Amino acid sequence: MFSNYEYGNRGTSFEQSYRCYSAAFIDKPQIESGDKIIMPPSALHRLASLHMNYPMLFELRNDAADRVSHCGVLEFIAEEGMIYMPYWMMQNMLLQEGDIVRVKNAALPKGTYLKLQPHTQDFLDISNPKAMLETTLRNFTCLTIGDSFMVEYNNKKYYIDVIETKPANAITIVDTDCEVDLALPLDYMKSALKKAKEAQTDKEPKFKPFSGSGLRLDGKPLKYQPPSNGNSLSSAAPRSQRSSRQSQGKIVFGSDVYRETEIGKGKESNQRPPQPEESKFRAFMGKKHSLRG
Numbered sequence: 001m002f003s004n005y006e007y008g009n010r011g012t013s014f015e016q017s018y019r020c021y022s023a024a025f026i027d028k029p030q031i032e033s034g035d036k037i038i039m040p041p042s043a044l045h046r047l048a049s050l051h052m053n054y055p056m057l058f059e060l061r062n063d064a065a066d067r068v069s070h071c072g073v074l075e076f077i078a079e080e081g082m083i084y085m086p087y088w089m090m091q092n093m094l095l096q097e098g099d100i101v102r103v104k105n106a107a108l109p110k111g112t113y114l115k116l117q118p119h120t121q122d123f124l125d126i127s128n129p130k131a132m133l134e135t136t137l138r139n140f141t142c143l144t145i146g147d148s149f150m151v152e153y154n155n156k157k158y159y160i161d162v163i164e165t166k167p168a169n170a171i172t173i174v175d176t177d178c179e180v181d182l183a184l185p186l187d188y189m190k191s192a193l194k195k196a197k198e199a200q201t202d203k204e205p206k207f208k209p210f211s212g213s214g215l216r217l218d219g220k221p222l223k224y225q226p227p228s229n230g231n232s233l234s235s236a237a238p239r240s241q242r243s244s245r246q247s248q249g250k251i252v253f254g255s256d257v258y259r260e261t262e263i264g265k266g267k268e269s270n271q272r273p274p275q276p277e278e279s280k281f282r283a284f285m286g287k288k289h290s291l292r293g
Contacts, residue, residue: 014047014105019098022087026078031086033152034139036074038084039103044076052105055141055174059106060085065094070106070170072141088150088159108142110178111171115164117183119148123158124185133160133180137173144170161186 018039023031026038037058047056060069069092071085078084083103095101116133118124126132136151143149147162163183165171171178 012050014043014050014052015102016043016104017100017102018083019081020083020085020090020095020101021097022090023084024087025097026084028074028084031074031084032088032150033136034072034074035070035086035089035141035143035149036072036139037086037089037103038075038078039073040078040080040082041076042080043103047105050105053107055172057106057108057142057172059104060089060093061102061104062093062095062099063102064099067093068144069093069147070108070142070144086150088148092148106170108170108172109168110176111143111165111167111173112176113164113166113179113181114143114162114171114173115181115183117161117163118185119159119161119187121185121188123160126153129182130180137180141174142170142172 023029028038031038037060056073058071058073060071061067069089071089083101085101090096093101118129123129132153133151136153140149143162143165145162145165148159149162151158151160164181
């Protein structure tokens with residue numbers, strides 16, 4: 001699995017595959033605040049023979065996930081066949097404990113421009129975020145577009161994306177005057193896009209019930225045309241017009257004419273015309289008759 005420095009690796013470059021583990025496995029929490037890894041002593045022997053320039057820079061590659069980043073080196077005290085790296089870097093490269101990562105020496109240009117984007121708006125609550133970043137980045141040797149690194153301030157962790165670097169997609173920031181810009185936080189951009197979509201939705205025409213035109217089943221044209229405001233059930237129409245609608249067999253909801261007509265009918269049905277008094281039956285008031293005639 002691992003190449004042998006004694007056989008087949010005598011060129012002018014360094015390239016080796018290692019199993020990677022986080023800082024928790026070596027009790028070196030300080031490496032979490034930068035981008036430096038811990039390599040085995042055999043790597044130092046090989047690198048020394050190549051007469052490499054300092055600081056030593058490396059390309060990290062996870063072939064399984066097609067992820068590439070860059071880093072520096074802090075110490076050469078790891079067990080053979082292993083390297084230790086910051087956990088945030090493992091997350092960035094989609095690596096799990098014990099996964100294989102390929103390490104290759106790299107030469108990167110000095111950075112002149114760097115644009116970063118924090119994940120959350122609370123990063124801007126820091127009194128001077130740029131000054132804090134400048135202090136934090138002193139622990140870093142290089143940055144690559146697409147990286148998402150972590151910084152800690154006042155016992156709180158902040159994640160920041162590298163979205164632009166100049167003059168190349170990967171740069172070294174050691175001993176260089178690099179201009180740093182901050183983009184708006186990711187969650188601010190997401191909330192702004194959400195509000196824009198909601199505003200666009202509000203502008204779309206809304207459904208208005210009973211606003212269309214009526215059609216007859218027999219295909220003949222309507223004798224009545226709905227008013228121009230699209231509300232054929234409006235109670236603001238003249239009473240004579242509503243009465244004409246009812247005469248055509250239409251039900252007009254909320255019609256005062258209908259109620260008045262029904263109330264009027266109710267009154268007429270309850271009031272009967274005066275009738276002449278009928279003759280009342282009076283007991284024992286008739287003529288007498290004899291059975292004998």
